[in-house]
Amino acid sequence: MTPFSAASDIAHAQIVDLFAGPGGLDVAAHWLGIPVVGIEWDREACMTRRRAGLETCEGDVRTFSPADFPDATMLAGGPPCQTFTVAGTGAGRVALDAVLKLVEAMAQGDDVSSRIAEFDDERTGLVLEPLRWALQAHKAGASYEAIILEQVPAVLPVWEAMARVLRGIGYSVVTGVLRTEEFGVPQTRRRAILIARHNSSVVLPISTHRPYRKGANRESGASDRKPWNTMAGALEETRGYEFSVVSNYGSGGDPKARGRRNCNEPAFTVTGKISRNRVFDANGVEVERFTSAEAGRLQTFPLNFPWRGSDIAQQIGNAIPPRLGAHILAAAFGISDLLDEQFFVQVIDSGWSRAPEISDLVGVP
Template sequence: MPRPEIVDLFAGPGGLDAAARDLGYEVTGIEFDQDACDTRAEAGLLTLQGDVRDFGPHKFPNATVLAGGPPCQTFTVAGSGAGRRALDEVIGFVRRMARGEDVRSKLAVLDDDRTGLVLEPLRWALEALRDDRPYEAIVLEQVPAVLPVWEEYARVLSANGYWVAKPKVLHTEQFGVPQTRRRAILVARRNRMAELPEPTHRLYRKGVPQDQGDPDLKPWVSMAEVLDRPTPFEVVSNYGTGGDPRSRGRRTSGEPAFTVTGKVSRNRVVAADGRELPRFSAHEAGVLQTFPRDYPWSGRAIAQQVGNAIPPLLGKAVLTAALGTAKEYASESEDRAGGQR
């Protein structure tokens, strides 16, 4: 039996795809950015380079799983904020799409062209339904500000025959990622209950020691546990401070990293005695995102590639809960097909 296939929209350098490959899935990612495509090529990931808006489900007739992480820049705290300001409009477009309207020509009203890309996974899902080839499963991720959009997606998908797990913001450190990043996750299944992953690690709280918390969960993972740095250090963050030095957060190497963004090199790294140490390299940023140490980063803007990616460890947790391994998924589909004969 051929391996189950996933089509991944806005695939980036391969955070979700690398996780899916580990689980045995065949994945084709659609990615526009040349640098990310260079990395994907070196990593051996199947890629169709281009704009997601120029393609549709008919291009991938064998894919039974739709995944995607639309660009987040207009929705992030560090970004322009255009997406956050346009949430009501975006949700209105979701409802219009659910009624069968093609809204692509109407998206010019949005302040930033990238904001409308969050609607693309729904377009793909609805087109597949109209073609009577619905995706068996849908897995989407984005920054927390997009949660209301995923909740509207959930209502539309539920009305079209999907079981949808209540969309939720997951904390990456609760899945072994040495970083406090949050992602809004949507999982939908066509023929069975959809599930989100249960935390395996404790939630990080400032001032709460690593060995305290729920005894049934593992301790969160610190920077020191994954980075090859010989001495303890402290990170002084420039993220979300508005440039005000008094607002800059600090984390010791014995804690998880702040959210890794494409501007990770702006964070200062200092020794206990105040000496300036080398700032995080793009390679170290990749490790903090849980990419393999030998991941073949290529092209330019590697830090931006890393910052835009879903941590593979979180991706693996979500895919395992949503689909299981490729072997389990295929067996389940085969059993279902047999029961329908």
């Protein structure tokens, strides 16, 4: 499917996706007809990617450079968020000042590898990898036409610091925090975004759906925005009955403050522990918890996406929702107006049909 083949920027675009995970952004790129190769070091995620037929380079992003992907015109990256997220240990948030200083040092051309190695958690330094790639490509005279980055909201100051550096080498850059339910994802989740275009203007994607408010009527709100999408709508094929969900984690970090949402609301943020969320029918009887396919669908992967590996829930929780990814990619290319609800109904509900190469399936269960 190449719905945007008439758009010149899309027609020759190729993406290299750092920290590609199971393929959230890659699925979005496939929907838009953009070739993409993903770099991923987690073997389990690579098993899923290969089964899905996504071009995959298994390995550590730090051992590669732009020279290894000379045909890529676009750089994307969603570095590991565990050290920055509220649900994690917070090592990245503690090290935020050090990370910001390293951004400044990299802008001056300093080799900061030894300073990155000093972080207690090596994953903290990975957030700097996209900037390394962007600067190396620019130095080689092959600047990426577009760059998109996403992470948890705590990383927004890093994206803003990187934006200042990128503007100094010819990019127009926007940053901000997007709410996934405002882009049709049946789940509340906030992501810090950076979108950059070389020698071209760029804007953040404009929300298409109303924000979720606890206790609010989904039909109320701005008339130019659609109602938020619901768990019931997303899981109509698998859950043809009323249900509610009790979250595994507590609001505000309080484990006792476990929230509850009914099926006519968006899901809680899908994390690697979504399998622990309890599900109840309309009579209060506990029923089967979300399957991997259902958890993936709440992230807007097709229901039949071929998840593989031993820790599928973590793969799903770590992924960027493909629907949000599509909006971000479209914004980078200035084609947001082409993404309507019917487009997403077509690409999500029609299922995943990308056939893998036989050679990719060798040794994959």
